[in-house]
Amino acid sequence: xxxxxxxxxxxxxxxxxxxxxxxxxxxxxxxxxxxxxxxxxxxxxxxxxxxxxxxxxxxxxxxxxxxxxxxxxxxxxxxxxxxxxxxxxxxxxxxxxxxxxxxxxxxxxxxxxxxxxxxxxxxxxxxxxxxxx
Amino acid sequence: xxxxxxxxxxxxxxxxxxxxxxxxxxxxxxxxxxxxxxxxxxxxxxxxxxxxxxxxxxxxxxxxxxxxxxxxxxxxxxxxxxxxxxxxxxxxxxxxxxxxxxxxxxxxxxxxxxxxxxxxxxxxxxxxxxxxxxxxxxxxxxxxxxxxxxxxxxxxxxxxxxxxxxxxxxxxxxxxxxxxxxxxxxxxxxxxxxxxxxxxxxxxxxxxxxxxxxxxxxxxxxxxxxxx
Numbered sequence: 001x002x003x004x005x006x007x008x009x010x011x012x013x014x015x016x017x018x019x020x021x022x023x024x025x026x027x028x029x030x031x032x033x034x035x036x037x038x039x040x041x042x043x044x045x046x047x048x049x050x051x052x053x054x055x056x057x058x059x060x061x062x063x064x065x066x067x068x069x070x071x072x073x074x075x076x077x078x079x080x081x082x083x084x085x086x087x088x089x090x091x092x093x094x095x096x097x098x099x100x101x102x103x104x105x106x107x108x109x110x111x112x113x114x115x116x117x118x119x120x121x122x123x124x125x126x127x128x129x130x131x132x133x
Numbered sequence: 134x135x136x137x138x139x140x141x142x143x144x145x146x147x148x149x150x151x152x153x154x155x156x157x158x159x160x161x162x163x164x165x166x167x168x169x170x171x172x173x174x175x176x177x178x179x180x181x182x183x184x185x186x187x188x189x190x191x192x193x194x195x196x197x198x199x200x201x202x203x204x205x206x207x208x209x210x211x212x213x214x215x216x217x218x219x220x221x222x223x224x225x226x227x228x229x230x231x232x233x234x235x236x237x238x239x240x241x242x243x244x245x246x247x248x249x250x251x252x253x254x255x256x257x258x259x260x261x262x263x264x265x266x267x268x269x270x271x272x273x274x275x276x277x278x279x280x281x282x283x284x285x286x287x288x289x290x291x292x293x294x295x296x297x298x299x300x301x302x303x304x305x306x307x308x309x310x311x312x313x314x315x316x317x318x319x320x321x322x323x324x325x326x327x328x329x330x331x332x333x334x335x336x337x338x339x340x341x342x343x344x345x346x347x348x349x350x351x352x353x354x355x356x357x358x359x360x361x
Contacts (some may be wrong), residue, residue: 103321
């Protein structure tokens with residue numbers, strides 16, 4: 001079965017840790033980065049098309065990171081997961097190129113179902129049937 | 134509403150007290166300038182002030198100037214009354230900081246009503262500003278709380294996946310997870326108030342977050358159904 005890779009970007013180590021554990025248990029291969037810069041480095045070497053970005057990060061925020069990633073990966077599925085959702089307008093997320101956004105705290109079941117649906121969508125695009133996660 | 138009448142003439146004070154009380158004012162009276170300044174230095178002192186221009190000790194102009202000097206965010210509404218009615222007198226009064234300088238009793242009555250309206254509007258504005266500040270602070274706090282809440286609820290969820298249902302601490306972890314989720318609901322509701330519904334919900338002094346329906350969180354609920 002083809003490896004299903006996910007990238008988590010969040011400056012809070014404990015959040016990276018719990019998201020990574022939850023998604024790993026669901027069968028995904030999870031990379032994580034503490035900053036936008038680290039995330040871009042990872043994406044240079046790894047082919048990852050499903051991502052969860054925190055928004056409120058030092059140096060490069062999630063919106064900016066999404067804009068940059070979008071340039072190279074127009075077909076990636078990128079989701080914002082933020083404690084600051086209400087500070088942004090829907091158009092902010094759309095303009096940056098997010099496919100959707102979720103408010104923290106997000107339940108792990110929801111996080112997994114978003115990942116499942118994302119890979120389902122990917123497989124659908126490429127004509128492959130969704131594999132078990 | 135409280136009103137201060139500073140006039141050295143006993144009859145004037147009595148007449149004004151009678152009329153203003155009838156209009157529903159809580160009337161304070163003083164007979165000279167120093168007493169007027171002392172009265173307004175009290176906490177919660179009258180915001181509406183009727184000053185006689187000619188008083189012993191400190192005259193109305195001087196009292197008016199000192200009142201304006203000592204003012205902070207919430208200005209008083211000061212009406213100067215006098216028998217002196219030349220253009221120069223009016224200019225002196227207004228320059229000293231008076232809001233109005235009525236020439237006769239009818240005009241005084243009208244000016245007092247204006248003053249009451251202005252003070253009422255100022256009170257409302259200050260109250261609303263204060264509430265907005267509190268609600269905004271609550272919103273900012275919620276944003277900060279969401280990070281640790283995420284860690285707590287997710288850690289509890291991960292533990293529950295590992296634990297057998299009959300494990301000794303299963304129920305306790307379930308309780309942690311449930312209450313973390315409740316806190317999450319509360320922060321979402323508060324943020325919805327602060328960012329979308331502030332005005333709608335600030336009709337009184339109570340913001341009832343539990344009274345918010347799901348429509349109160351339009352953008353937050355977007356995407357929460359798990360369908361990207």
